[in-house]
Amino acid sequence: MKRKSTIIAYMLAGALVLSCTTNTQNSDNKSEKEEIIGKSSPKIENGIMTPEVLYSFGRIGEMQVSPDKSRIVxxxxxxxxxxNKTNTELFVMRTDGxxxxQLTRSNxxxxxxxxxxxxKKIAFLSDKDGTSQLWIMNIDGxxxxxxxxxxGGIGGFSFSPDEKKVLFVKNVKTQPTAADRYPDLPEASGRxxxxLMYKHWDQWVTEVPHPFVADFSEGKLQNAKDIxxxxxxxxxxxxxxxxEQLAWSPDSKMIAYTCRKKTGKEYALSTNSDIYLYRVESGETLNITEGMSGYDTNPQFSPDGKYIAWQSMEREGYESDKNRLFVMDLQTKEKTYVTENFDYNTDAFIWNTDNTTLFIVACVKAKTQLxxxxxxxxEVKPITEGVHDYVSVALGEAGKLIAKRHSMSQPDEIYAVDIASGKAVELSFENKEILDQLTMGKVEERWIKTTDGKQMHTWVIYPPRFxxxxxxxxxxxxxxxxxxxxxxxxxxxWNLQLMAANGYIVVAPNRRGVPGFGMEWLEQISGDYxxxxxxxxxxxxxxxANEPYVDENRLGCTGASYGGFSVYWLAGNHNKRFKAFLAHAGIFNLEAQYLETEEMWFANWDLGGPFWDKSNPVAQRSFANSPHRFVDKWDTPIMISHGELDYRILASQGMMAFNAAQLRGIPSxxxxxxxxxxxxxxxxxxILFQREFARWFDEWLKK
Structure with missing residues (x-):
C-alpha cells in the first residue's frame, strides 16, 4: 500500500485488428542480426485501444534543458x-520542438x-559494457x-557546477551473508x-545506496570517496x-543529501529523514532539519547559493502528510514555510533565476498544475489550467518553462509553457502517430453528493463512440x-481509457482520503478504512447506476493495493450491487498484514496501532473492519491477482482471499x-494480466 506504490497495469482486449511493427537498427557494437527495440508503428483499423496498442507507446522519461536553454535532451x-523487455534511448531537440x-541506438x-x-557534451549512464557506467558523447551522439x-555500477550521477567532481550513487554491502559468517558453508542460502527492515518493497535488504564524490580528471573518475x-x-x-534527493551548491563546495539515519526496527517505525550539508573539502556534515520530525527530502540550492529549499512533512510516521515547501537562509539559518497558506502538496519544484520565485507542481481538485x-x-499563484497533470518542470528560455505532462487520454509529452499566460505548446510529439489513429472515450468531471452531505469529485470515462x-x-x-x-x-x-475501450463506463471517484481536496478530506481515512x-x-x-445508459444489473468493481482492500471489503458489504469483482495486490486480512508488511509506520498511522492493543479504540475499529471478517457475506464472482515478490502486501493475502472464495463456493x-x-x-x-482482466469482466458483465 502506500500512496507512491498503489496501482497495477491495466488493460482490456477490445475488438480490434492490429498490426504492430518494431523499427530495427543495427548498432556498431552489436551483431547485425540483433533486433533493437525501438519505436513501434501499430496500424489500428478501428480506432480502439487494446493492451498491445498501450504497450506500443514510447514512454518519455527524464529530460534536461541545456545551459543556454536552446536544447532538450x-x-x-x-x-x-x-x-519481453524494454529499451531506453536518448534523444535531443531544440526547445521549440x-x-x-535520436542520439543512441542499441539494446x-x-x-x-x-x-x-x-x-557541448552530454554525460549519461549506459550498461552496454555489462554494468551501468558513466559515459560522455557529443551532442550529435x-x-x-x-x-x-x-x-557494481552506478545508480545515478551529477557533475559539480565547476565540473571538477562527480557525485554518484552506488550500493554498498551492509549485511553479512551466511557464507561470510561461516566460510566453510559457501553454498548455504539461509538468511x-x-x-526489522530485513526486506523492503521487493528485495531483501543486504545493501543500501550511498553517495560517492570523485574527482573528474584527465577524462576519468578518480579518488572516489563514500560520503x-x-x-x-x-x-x-x-x-x-x-x-533528486542530492544536490550540489552553486560554488561546488557543498553537497546536500537526504538521509534517514536509522536502521532496523527504528527505521521500520519512523519517517524522520533529514537534509544534511556535506562540505566536500573537509568532510564536515551538518543536519539542517534537526528537530523536524517527518520526511524532509529533495534539497535544491538557489542559483545564488544563499538559500536552500526542500520538501517537508511535519509529522513522524505519517507518510501522506502535507508535503510542504520550505526555504532556509543559509547565513541566518532562518526557515520559511513557503506554502503555509496553500492547502495542497508540493509534488515537485525548481528555483527561478531571481532566487525568490519557486515554480511548483501541485495537484488541486484532481488536476495537477504549475x-x-x-x-x-x-503567495502561491497558478500558472496553468486545464484537464491534465504536469509531472515535472524545468527552466526554459526567458519567460518559459519546459514541463512534462499527461492526461487520461495521452501519455507523457514535453511542453513549453509561457509563464505569463500559462499557454502550453507541445514539443515532443513522441506518440502522435498512434494517438491520431485512436478514438478516445469522453472524460467527464462530476460532483456527487456523499452520505454525509459533502460533494465528491468523480471522473467518468465513457466508451469510445458512446x-x-x-x-x-x-x-x-x-x-x-x-x-x-x-x-x-x-x-x-491501470489505464482507464483502456478499460472504457472494452465497452465499459468507468467510474473513478476521489473518495475520502485522497490529496488535492484539502487536508480535512485527505486525513479522514486514517483509522477509518x-x-x-x-x-x-x-x-x-x-x-x-441511476443513469439510463448504465445497466444497474451489470456493475463491476476493481482496484489494487488499497483499491484491492476496497474490493475485498465491498465484496462482503455491497448489498448485491455488483456482479463481479477483481482485486490486485490487496489486503485481505488486516491482522496478518500488520505483521507481514515492512514499513510499520504506515500500518501504525493508518490502522491506529497493533491489533493486540485492546485499549486502542481506533486500532480495534480498524481490525474489526478487516475484509476477511465479512467472507460469510461473499456472494459474487471474484478474481484475484498478486505477485510473489510483493513484500509490501504479501502474496499470501491474495491466496487467502482466493481460498476463502473457493471454500465458500464463489466462482473465483x-x-x-x-x-x-x-x-x-x-x-x-x-499483457497476460490485461487479457485476463478483460476475460473475467466480459464473462460476468457481458452475458
Missing amino acids: YEVTYVSIPQ SEKK SRESNPRWINGG SDEEKISDIE IIDD LEGEPYESPMLPFGGM FAADRTTK DSTQVYPAILYCQGGPQNTVSQFWSYR GGQNMRDYLSAIDAL RLLIYPDENHWITKPQNA
Missing part, C-alpha cells in the same frame, strides 16, 4: 512484447542524461567514451536476521528515491494508496506471478 523507453534527433539502456562542458569503471563511509544508512532513500510560489510573501441511447455495463475503479488522488493520470498499469470512504464509493456507483480465479512485485513490470506478464 530526454529519454524514451520502448517495449518489445515478443522479447525542431531538429529532433543497452542509456539514461540519466546531463549537459556538461557548457552544453558521436564519439561515445566511457569515463568510469565503478565496481540470518536479528532486526557515508562506515554508516549503514541509505541515501537516496529506498525504494523510490533518486538523484504554480509560482514567492518565498518572501508566501451512444446515450444504448445501455452499458459499468466498472467502479477503487484507487490505491490509500492517499493517492485519481487525477488525470496516464498509467501503463471500512468507513466513510467505502460509503463514498457506493455513492459514486449508485449515482451512475487466481492469477499469481512468481516474478512480480506490487506492480506488474514485465511486458508479457502485463
Whole structure:
C-alpha cells in the first residue's frame, strides 16, 4: 500500500485488428542480426485501444534543458512484447520542438542524461559494457567514451557546477551473508536476521545506496570517496528515491543529501529523514532539519547559493502528510514555510533565476498544475489550467518553462509553457502517430453528493463512440494508496481509457482520503478504512447506476493495493450491487498484514496501532473492519491477482482471499506471478494480466 506504490497495469482486449511493427537498427557494437527495440508503428483499423496498442507507446522519461536553454535532451523507453523487455534511448531537440534527433541506438539502456562542458557534451549512464557506467558523447551522439569503471555500477550521477567532481550513487554491502559468517558453508542460502527492515518493497535488504564524490580528471573518475563511509544508512532513500534527493551548491563546495539515519526496527517505525550539508573539502556534515520530525527530502540550492529549499512533512510516521515547501537562509539559518497558506502538496519544484520565485507542481481538485510560489510573501499563484497533470518542470528560455505532462487520454509529452499566460505548446510529439489513429472515450468531471452531505469529485470515462441511447455495463475503479488522488493520470498499469475501450463506463471517484481536496478530506481515512470512504464509493456507483445508459444489473468493481482492500471489503458489504469483482495486490486480512508488511509506520498511522492493543479504540475499529471478517457475506464472482515478490502486501493475502472464495463456493480465479512485485513490470506478464482482466469482466458483465 502506500500512496507512491498503489496501482497495477491495466488493460482490456477490445475488438480490434492490429498490426504492430518494431523499427530495427543495427548498432556498431552489436551483431547485425540483433533486433533493437525501438519505436513501434501499430496500424489500428478501428480506432480502439487494446493492451498491445498501450504497450506500443514510447514512454518519455527524464529530460534536461541545456545551459543556454536552446536544447532538450530526454529519454524514451520502448517495449518489445515478443522479447519481453524494454529499451531506453536518448534523444535531443531544440526547445521549440525542431531538429529532433535520436542520439543512441542499441539494446543497452542509456539514461540519466546531463549537459556538461557548457552544453557541448552530454554525460549519461549506459550498461552496454555489462554494468551501468558513466559515459560522455557529443551532442550529435558521436564519439561515445566511457569515463568510469565503478565496481557494481552506478545508480545515478551529477557533475559539480565547476565540473571538477562527480557525485554518484552506488550500493554498498551492509549485511553479512551466511557464507561470510561461516566460510566453510559457501553454498548455504539461509538468511540470518536479528532486526526489522530485513526486506523492503521487493528485495531483501543486504545493501543500501550511498553517495560517492570523485574527482573528474584527465577524462576519468578518480579518488572516489563514500560520503557515508562506515554508516549503514541509505541515501537516496529506498525504494523510490533518486538523484533528486542530492544536490550540489552553486560554488561546488557543498553537497546536500537526504538521509534517514536509522536502521532496523527504528527505521521500520519512523519517517524522520533529514537534509544534511556535506562540505566536500573537509568532510564536515551538518543536519539542517534537526528537530523536524517527518520526511524532509529533495534539497535544491538557489542559483545564488544563499538559500536552500526542500520538501517537508511535519509529522513522524505519517507518510501522506502535507508535503510542504520550505526555504532556509543559509547565513541566518532562518526557515520559511513557503506554502503555509496553500492547502495542497508540493509534488515537485525548481528555483527561478531571481532566487525568490519557486515554480511548483501541485495537484488541486484532481488536476495537477504549475504554480509560482514567492518565498518572501508566501503567495502561491497558478500558472496553468486545464484537464491534465504536469509531472515535472524545468527552466526554459526567458519567460518559459519546459514541463512534462499527461492526461487520461495521452501519455507523457514535453511542453513549453509561457509563464505569463500559462499557454502550453507541445514539443515532443513522441506518440502522435498512434494517438491520431485512436478514438478516445469522453472524460467527464462530476460532483456527487456523499452520505454525509459533502460533494465528491468523480471522473467518468465513457466508451469510445458512446451512444446515450444504448445501455452499458459499468466498472467502479477503487484507487490505491490509500492517499493517492485519481487525477488525470496516464498509467501503463491501470489505464482507464483502456478499460472504457472494452465497452465499459468507468467510474473513478476521489473518495475520502485522497490529496488535492484539502487536508480535512485527505486525513479522514486514517483509522477509518471500512468507513466513510467505502460509503463514498457506493455513492459514486449508485449515482451512475441511476443513469439510463448504465445497466444497474451489470456493475463491476476493481482496484489494487488499497483499491484491492476496497474490493475485498465491498465484496462482503455491497448489498448485491455488483456482479463481479477483481482485486490486485490487496489486503485481505488486516491482522496478518500488520505483521507481514515492512514499513510499520504506515500500518501504525493508518490502522491506529497493533491489533493486540485492546485499549486502542481506533486500532480495534480498524481490525474489526478487516475484509476477511465479512467472507460469510461473499456472494459474487471474484478474481484475484498478486505477485510473489510483493513484500509490501504479501502474496499470501491474495491466496487467502482466493481460498476463502473457493471454500465458500464463489466462482473465483487466481492469477499469481512468481516474478512480480506490487506492480506488474514485465511486458508479457502485463499483457497476460490485461487479457485476463478483460476475460473475467466480459464473462460476468457481458452475458
